[in-house]
Amino acid sequence: MKAMNVEQGFWRKRVDAIEPAGDDHDVRASRRKLWLIVAAIAAVGAIIAYVMLSGGEKPAPQAPVLPRVTIVVPGRQPVTDLISATGNLAARREMPVGVAGEGGIVTRVLVEPGDWVGKGQVLATVDRQVQVQQSAQMHAQIAAAQADARLAQNELERAQKLVSRGFVSQADVERRTATRDAALARVRLSQAQYGEMNARLARLDIRSPEAGLVLARAIEPGQIVSSGGDPLFRLAKNGEMEMLARLAENDLARLAVGQSATVTPVGTRTGFKGQIWQLAPIIDPQTRQGTVRIALAYDKALRPGGFAAAEITSGRVDAPLLPESAVQSDEKGNFVYIIGAEDKVVRRDVKTGAVSNAGIAILSGLSGNERVVLSAGAFLNPGDKVIPERAKARP
Structure with missing residues (x-):
């Protein structure tokens, strides 16, 4: 600003020195032109001064900030290998009971669904x-x-x-x-x-062939019945139940008769202990699944025809154990992110096993020595460079 004032004072003296005497109109016109020239030169000087004071260089770009991610090295530990399955409940040995003789008009019906009956007990009578x-x-x-x-x-x-x-x-x-x-x-x-x-x-007395539980009744007094018709009663022999669990063929190959299972019917949180008593000898070619039959003792919560979930114990294995936050899934299946060379994110496909309060067992895909991203995997992409930070040990 001081340089600008000096220049203005200099040019003002120059104007006064060269200002001709004459007509006032011409004098004023000459002054206006001269002042415009002075203003333009002052503006140029101001721009030059600003550039000189700022150094004339652009600021250097800042380096990108790398995200920090929490990692864990899971190692390997003994875990119970559980296989999850779903299926329907049914009577283990369902007995349909009909008319053995020539039939006739039903005179009495002596039992209701849910009743326990003995072997040879009369269920209904015919005229x-x-x-x-x-x-x-x-x-x-x-x-x-x-x-x-x-x-x-x-x-x-x-x-x-x-x-x-x-x-x-x-x-x-x-x-x-x-x-x-x-x-x-x-x-x-x-x-x-x-x-x-x-x-x-x-x-003419319709009798129970074995002791068991009456599941259904399809007969009323006055009804005309005959041999060869639909069953009049359905009984569960000795009240024994089972679950027909559907499993993929690769899971079916890991099971054997006698292995234990826990069955949880829909609508209850109670698990019922059972064991496999039969494995399907064939695989459905359409679904690539087979049926596992799990024997169960009678309980009123086990209703034939109902839906249930089962967890079958197939043994113990040494496998990495990860929290649920570390395992992700997409259309290709389950995967985790690990930190590879140069701290870059790498996708690793895995096969998961049993899920428990301790975490998810990784049956294949990890050796246990990898640096696995513990959380925030949804915000990462393969190839991203990060700053890994080891998770703190739980107290």
């Missing part, structure tokens, strides 16, 4: 009025046949006494013996027919 009359008729036929047999026996005995005296021929004795044998055969035939009718009468 038997006609069969009772037929049974009485056959009983009378037995009495008539027995009377004929007694008469034939008496006549045979008399003929045998008279044959020695010559009053009856031997041929007559033989004829009377045949008559007696035919009468006895008619007695046995009548008795067999009577026994058959009694068996038919007994089959």
Whole structure:
């Protein structure tokens, strides 16, 4: 600013020195031109002075700030290898019960779903009025046949006494013996027919083939039933239940009969202990899954047809254990970020195992010595350079 004032004072003196005498109008015009020149020179001088004072150089660009990430080296430790599965509950041995005889009109139904029944217990009865009359008729036929047999026996005995005296021929004795044998055969035939009718009468009682739990009832009094129709009752033998768990074929290969499992039905947090009693001998070619049948003891919370989740213990393995925040997933599967050479982010695909309060077991993909990003992996990309910081040990 001081340099600018000096220049203005200098030029003001120059103007006064060269200002010609004459017409005032011409003088004023000359002054305006001269002042415009002075203002332009002052502006240029101010710009030059600013550039000189600022140094004339652009500021140097700042280096980028690298993000800091928390890492953990998981190592390896013994973990229980659990396989998770879902499926339906069912009776282990479901017994459909129908009409064994000729059927008829149902007169009584004696049980309800949820009742326990014993072997041979009557579940329902069918009208038997006609069969009772037929049974009485056959009983009378037995009495008539027995009377004929007694008469034939008496006549045979008399003929045998008279044959020695010559009053009856031997041929007559033989004829009377045949008559007696035919009468006895008619007695046995009548008795067999009577026994058959009694068996038919007994089959009009619909009975439980084994002890168990009544699951369903599809019969009411007054209903007409016949053999070969739909089951009238469904029973669970001894109340035993099971879960039909669906598993991928690679998980199925890791299991064996007798391994333990915990089954949790939908709607409850209670887990029920069971064990595998059968592995599917075939794999569904469409879903690439097989069925594992887990035997369960009866409990009212285990309802056949319900949905449940299972955790099957397939043994113990040494594997890295990571918190859930370290494991991510996308359309390609599960993965983690590790810090590689030059502190750059590297994606590593992994196969996860059992999930527990301690973390997620990594069955493959990690040796346990890698520096794994503990959290904030969603904000990183492969190839990013970071500043790794080891996680603090838990107290």
